Amino acid sequence: MSTSFKKKVQISVTIRNEEEPRHRSSINSLAFDKSTGRMYTAGSDSVIRIWDGTTPDDDIDDQDSERFINSLEHHCDWVNDLALCDSNYLVSASSDTTIKVWNTKQSFCMSTLRTHSDYVKSLAYAKDVGLLVSASFDKKVYLWSLENLTKLSNTNNSVTATSLPGNKNSVYSVATSSTAHVVCSGSTEKVIRIWDGRTSQKTGKLKGHTDNVKDLLVSNDENQIVSASSDGTIKVWSVGQQRCIGTIKIHSEGVWTLAANESFTEIYSGGKDCKVWRTNLRDLTSSELLLEEDRSIQKIEKVKRYNLTGMNSPVIENAAQSNDIKRDKDVGDGACETHNNISSKLVNNDITQHYFHDETSLTDYTDARKFLQAPNVPADIVIRGAPSIRTHFVLNDRRHIVTKDTENNVDVWDVLQGRKVASYGKKSMSEVTSKYYKKVFVPSWFSVDLKLGMLQIVLEEGDIFAAWVSAKEAGFSDRPPETKVNYGAIFLKSLFEEWPNSYGKNGDVRDEAESFQTYSPYKLPSYIPIILSESYGKPIFKCSINEIANDVEREFLADFLPPWASDFIERNQFPKFNKIPFILIPYVPNTGNHHTSANKTPKKERLSSTEMLQMRKVMEHVIDKIISPNEGGNSQNHHANNGQINPTNQTTIVHSANLVRTPILNPETKIELYCCDQKLDPEMDLRTVKHFIWKQGADLAIQYKILK
Structure with missing residues (x-):
């Protein structure tokens, strides 16, 4: 692996619970296995x-322990779509640019495909021929052999995909017939492209939508395509005639998802307007409002409920643009006729006449059905999601983070411990942040990402070792207060503590002081995920802390761990302290920045020290080196007579460990320090002092005042 590539790698850590049985953010896709009853x-x-x-919910006492079965957690970003293939395999598409193939019987990831270079948005499966179709924002549509994908291994990791050409924009949707004779895609180009998947040849392009094509269906006989668009319409197309044969306008906003019954005589649609409609494809004027949620509908799956008696009753499963999943009973086959009578009456009223009068095409069906109320039929299965974090504030100690979730709960997290340390319920964030506020400046050493609905800490080369703090400030009361520790180093050390190559595993620590710079009394939870990714987000590797010592993970880390991390983890090498130049001058009140007085220019001592040097040490230095170097008195004349102030053109490098030979007790009783009055x-x-008080580009000026 080239060094230039390694330099672009960042490390992300997700702070979360060990078990996450509920979704923390919106549901993007559903798949139902009729043979097992698993969703x-x-x-x-x-x-x-x-x-x-x-x-049904009525037969379950605890959703988390009884409804929830397992989780699959190899992806690093949003999972956008699922394709269930023959009950034995599940394929997933993610914004992390990968496609993953899962064994559904044993719940493990069999292979990862990295052919796409951008978000993978949509999947479709041609079950009769075992072909998988994938579509991505990289403008590519690929065909894959499922048989080949399930045979991939560490030694057999080469696979060939067939590209279907022609897309010029990001592809949002893809569909295929069961034979792959008709494969189609929809994109922000506002057109639908069609291929013969058996030959990879383009067979058509359908125009008519005025916005992004979000979802597609292909009929069982391969003669029709149904499309849903952000323009608020559903269109029915003839594949043979290459034209639109019907436009359905029942949604008031964008249509995002479609589903069909097994005979492809009815379609179900949902989208931004939070409604689910059923439309009879034999009569496009016959639509019924089935559901109305309080959030936009992301995905609909039409299934039949399996039960022990062997009876089947139609149900609809839907995922709103939240983290809840619901299963609602359909009103059943034949209901279209009953509701068609209602629709017919509505078609003949004044408002419906107005809609038809404005339309120019007899195949555009828009009427007052969109104003119908959904039947008040409660869902028999509701899977509630968990709250997701939406707002955060990093406290100025650069260790604690205050967050607010979608239920307005405010919590405080400790990054070094990798866990929540306090919960404040519905309190305001400002009230909690003010409670934790300290007048201290610590450089940023991490950034925060909330895209997963959980707290993700991102570490990068430029900032990771910026935060040096005193042991006292870090809460390590068993160490001398002048001892310095590095937050980023402590965090990295904790992350990779179990890695066999880590520094100190073989007793190679040189001294106690070196060890304590990176020592932490906290142990990060072993289940926390670690992600290595390229700086622009494409993932390279993911594992949990407790997997680091495994042979496969160890080999990956050896190949992909960036040099800025491996230099420290393996050899304890990290940048030294930053230094700040400053000037010490006698206190002269009311002189602005205090560089001059009315009578004369005060003598200055120009110094430089580590940025964590405490004012107590500066006081000790003034007492020991300036005021009374021989006897520790407090006479200002004494320091002048002994000429201990360095010339202005000289700089003394002051180290916290040797500012004074012996500590001076209670120096604040003998001297005061001022900056900008x-x-x-x-x-x-x-x-x-420089960040909160001085606030200038020139060298920091500190005045000392001897107490009488």
Whole structure:
């Protein structure tokens, strides 16, 4: 692996619970296995979950323990679509640019495909010929042999995909007939492209939508395509005639998802307007409003409920644009005729006449059906999601984070411990942040990403080792207060503590001081996921802390761990302290920045020290080196007579360990320090004074005042 590639790698860590049985963000896709009664759901929290999809809620006491079966967690970003293939395999598409093939019987990832270079948005499966179709924002549509995908292994990791050419924009949707004779895609180009999947030849392009084509269906006889668009319409197309044969306008906003019954005589549609409609394809004027949610509908799956008696009753499963999943009973076959009478009456009223009068095509069906109320039939299965984090604030100690979730709960997290440390319920974020506020400046050493609905800590080369703090500030009370620790180093050390190659595993620590710079009394939870990815987001590798010592994970880390991380983890090499130059001058009140007085230019001592140097140490330095170097007195004349102030053109490098030979007790009783006429607390460090008080580009000026 080239060094230039390694330099672009970042490390992400997701702080979460060990078990996450509920979705933390919106549901993007559903798949139902009729042979097992299992339901698979994929969401924006990167996790695929498996559920008991047949037992009604009335027969279940605990959703998390009884409804939830398992989770599949190899993806690093949103999971956008699922394709269930012959009950034995599940294929998933993700915004992490990968496609994964899963063994549904044993719930493990069999292979990962990295052919796409951008978000993989849609999948379709041609069951009669075993071909999988994938579509991506990289403008590519690929055909894959499922048989070949299931044979991939560490030694047999080569696979060939067939590209279907022609797309010029990001592809959002794809569909195929069971034989792959008709494969179609929809994109932001607002057209539908058609291929013969057996020959990979283009066979048509359908125009008519005025916005993104979000979902597609191909009829069982391969003669029709049904499309849903963000323009708010559903269109029915003749494949043979290459034209639109009907437009359905029942949704008031964009249509995002479609499903059909097994005979392809009815379609179900949902979208941004939060409604689910059923339309009879034999009579496009016959539509019924089935459901109305409080969130946009992301996905509909039309299935039949399996039960022990062997009876089948139609149901609809839907995922709203939230983290809830519902199964609602359909009103059943034949209901279209009953509701068609209602629709016919509505068609003949004034408002319906107005809609038809405005249309120019007899095949455009828009009427007052969109104003119908959904039947008040409660869902028999509701799987509630967990709250997702939507807002965060990193406290200025650069260790704690205050978050607010979708239920308005405010929590506090400790990054070094990798866990939640306090919960404040519905309190305001500002109230909680003010409670934790400290007047201290610590450089940022990580960034935060909330795209998964959970707290994700992102570590990058430029910032990771920026935060040096005193042991006291870090809460390590068993160490001398002048001892310095590095937050980023502590965090990395904890992450890779179990890796056999990590520094110190073989007793190679040189001294106690070196060890303590990276020592942490906290142990990160072993289940926390670690993700290596390229700087623009494409994932390279994912594992949990407790998997690091495994042979496969160890080999991957050896190949892909970036040099800035491996240099520290393996050899304890990281950048030294940053230094801040500053000037010490006698206190002269009311002189602005205090560089001059009315009578004369005060003598200056120009110094440089680590940015974490505390004002207490500066006080000790003034007492020991300036005021009374021989006897520790407090006479200002004494330091002048002894000429201890360095010339202005010289700089002394001051180290916290040797500022004074022996500590001076309670120096604040003998001297005060000021900056910009503000008295400085002995516990303040140089960078805090410079950031909060000095706020200038010139060298920091600190005044000392001897107490009489």
